[in-house]
Amino acid sequence: MDAVIVATPGSIDALELGELPTPQPKPGEVLVRSVASGVNRADILQRKGHYPPPRGVTDTIGLEASGIVEAVGDGVTRWQPGDEVVALLAGGGYAQYFVAPAGQLIAPPPGIDLVTAGGLLEVAATVVSNMDVAGLSAGETLLVHGGSGGIGTFAIQYAKALGCTVVTTAGTEAKLQHCREHGADIALDYHGDWVKGLSDATDSKGADVILDIMGAKYLELNIDALARRGRLVIIGMQGGTKGTLNIGKLLQKMGTVTATSLRFRSEKEKAAICARVVDVVWPLIGDGRIKPSPETHIAFRDVRRAHELLESGDNVGKIVLVHEAQ
Known part of the structure; x- marks a missing residue:
């Protein structure tokens, strides 16, 4: 089968198209044509x-894909060849x-192709699972970093559907406008003092929940931005992996810092x-709220x-690789 191969990790040139054996579904798994x-x-x-x-998972890149069921492994009764599916993967999407667990x-x-x-x-899985971890609820304020990306755009709409106030950061006026058009109440340029902007917008309260893609670079700033009993959820490392944390400030706010990853969760959790x-998201898409x-x-x-x-940072929304019709 056609696949993207990375023989030696590195720059964009490391991505090569090549041939790999077509995987076969084990018991409980499904083979899907992308x-x-x-x-x-x-x-x-x-x-x-x-x-x-994770150990035992293909090193082919790709954490999500859609396609048509080709074959099912022993014990799979929910899916049949010809079914249309979307998949949450630990790898192999490119x-x-x-193959994926059923x-x-x-x-x-x-209504979505x-x-x-x-x-x-x-x-959807990233946002919903992390907002569940944070316990985001109606009436609270969510700060979303990178609001113009795929996760940010979704998180804004999901939080609004829950009845929350949404503040977001982005880097250009076009991206800030994109955030507003998708429901953000306040959109702040991250080149400026967004912590002060958040404070001003919330009457000095801060954010009850912060969904952060930056990691180390924003760690101290995010603690400054938290409300009392606020919850910081880190889901990315675009700003590095090692930062400093003022524990005294976190104690004063009675705050919580959590870092999560979908990829390394168990099959049962996924x-x-x-x-x-x-149960929760597809109906919101169906009625147009997301x-x-x-x-x-x-x-x-x-x-x-x-x-x-x-990598350029110029993209707004989501990038999707489209496979040729087979």
Whole structure:
């Protein structure tokens, strides 16, 4: 089968198209022919050698994909060949075929085609699972960093659907406007003093929950931005992995700092998260309260261009690799 191969981790040039054996589904697994593969920041980290897959998982990049069920392993009764599915993966999405545990497959949301759906599940699962961890509830204020990206765009809309006030950061006026158009109450330029901007917007209270993609670079600033009993959830490392934390300030605020990853959760946990997406998120998409992020569709063979665009910071919304019809 066609697949993206990274023989030696490194720059965009490390991405090569090649041939790999088509995987076969083990008991409880499903083989899927890919239609589209979502592109995520974690893919860039893996390409560079900074985010290896869990033990026993293929080293082919790709944490989400959509497609058509090709075959099922022993014990699988929920899915049949020909079914349309989207998948939450620990790896393997950048390929013509992939296998996934049956519980990590769900049908696409009603009215959404498979190409668009190929970039939805990782975003939805990330936001929902982390907002559950944080206990975000109606009436609270959520601060979302990187509001114009796929996760940010989704998180803004999800929090608004919950009845929250949403503050977000972005780097250009066009991206700030994108955030406002998708429901952000306050959009702040991260080049400026966004901590003060948040304080002014919340009458000095701060954010009850912060969803952070930056990591080390924003750690101290995020603590400054937290409200009393606030919860910081770190889901990315774009700003580095090692920072300093003023524990005294965190104690004064009675705050919580959590770091999470979907990729390293158990199969059972991932299946539960996928089920929650079906129960909670798909209806919000169905009734229009959440609209899929703007998408840039790039042919699978042009995977280098997809990574180049994501790394440039110029993209708004989600990038999806589209496989040729087979």
